[in-house]
Amino acid sequence: MTIDLKRLRADTPGCAKVAHFNNAGSSLPPKPVLKAVIDHLELEAEIGGYEAAAKADDRLEAVYASVAKLINARPDEIALVENATRGWDMAFYAMNFRPGDRILTGISEYASNVISYLQIAKKTGAVVEAVPNDKYGQVSVADLERMIDGKVKLISFTHVPTNGGLVNPAAKIGAVAKKHGIPFLLDACQSVGQIDIDVRKIGCTMLSATGRKYLRGPRGTGFLYVQRDWIQRLEPPFLDLHAAEWVAPDRYEIRKDARRFENWESYVAGRLGLGAAADYAMKVGMKAIEADLTEKAVQLREGLAAIPGVTVHDIGRKQGGIVTFTKQGSSAGAIKVALGKRRINTSVSGASSTLFDMSARGLRELVRASVHYVNSTAELDRLIKAVAEI
Structure with missing residues (x-):
């Protein structure tokens, strides 16, 4: 089973309004x-x-x-x-x-x-x-x-x-x-x-x-x-x-x-x-969903990692749709606000949400961009380009 992206985006009214990368917070609901x-x-x-x-x-x-x-x-x-x-x-x-x-x-x-x-x-x-x-x-x-x-x-x-x-x-x-x-x-x-x-x-x-x-x-x-x-x-x-x-x-x-x-x-x-x-x-099919958003997360990680000053902080042998990163010289909060002005939704993970992990890795905050199957390649490119320009 493959993802019919055009149909699924048409079934999601929010796709016409924003590039939504806050699916780990709250996803855009479909029409049904x-x-x-x-x-x-x-x-x-x-x-x-x-x-x-x-x-x-x-x-x-x-x-x-x-x-x-x-x-x-x-x-x-x-x-x-x-x-x-x-x-x-x-x-x-x-x-x-x-x-x-x-x-x-x-x-x-x-x-x-x-x-x-x-x-x-x-x-x-x-x-x-x-x-x-x-x-x-x-x-x-x-x-x-x-x-x-x-x-x-x-x-x-x-x-x-x-x-x-x-x-x-x-x-x-x-x-x-x-x-x-x-x-x-x-x-x-x-x-x-x-x-x-x-x-x-x-x-x-x-x-x-x-x-x-x-x-x-x-x-x-x-x-x-x-x-x-x-x-x-x-x-x-x-x-x-x-x-x-x-x-x-x-x-x-x-x-x-x-x-x-x-x-x-x-x-x-x-x-x-x-x-x-x-x-x-x-x-839609859970196996197809998992494969699709995992592939898109890989594309996003690779694109962000190629930007000077950006560090992707994802760990684990198996990785899912949550992509976290920082950019030298910019706070996570400032990046989120700047992306929001471009109608790109992300969120911020602070140290208090996973204190054991963030303390062990010496991290205070991360930008979290969580992909889903309704995100398009164009939206991935748009997010990567925006982070590079901020």
């Missing part, structure tokens, strides 16, 4: 996603929110099937949540940590996750340890294996870190976790939608993702996958009348499926948009 969201909001305005949700019940149920199919899971293993952080939190805080329990994570771990690790460590006496990188800058699977002992309670990594281009070897990490019977929580916030994800092959116990990034769905949407045989072993950090049922004055029963990690109130239009985004990605 816009239609799903807007149609439902209009229906809510016409007949009421509860009534509109009732009319959309079958389509809302179908979202679980679409998301499950996207990552090769089962619908009952999927919870629809407000964002990737909420999904990740619901899984992580459902773990029961004790003094001396070890949490193994990576050098490139995202700040929100590390803050949660540290909070739990402070409260429970658990210990947080970062597994060293290998010579490519990715998680050293050999070191991970060596660090395993009977006190390791959780293995938790970010699949595609927010900076550095890196794609961590998730399936190899999953194999280590499975071998030792340790739960594996994978932050797939940046990978779902750009990489062909198969939770069975990866071997993760839990996976969190967002709608707004590479999946091209609405903001305020995300999902959590929990392996079926782990669902009832994890009690969510909070419950409501959706996640559980009040069955007696002094007793409640928690749902048996992954929806125990949801809450009753939800962004219904957004969920429908999330389902449309998952369907759209599968129609």
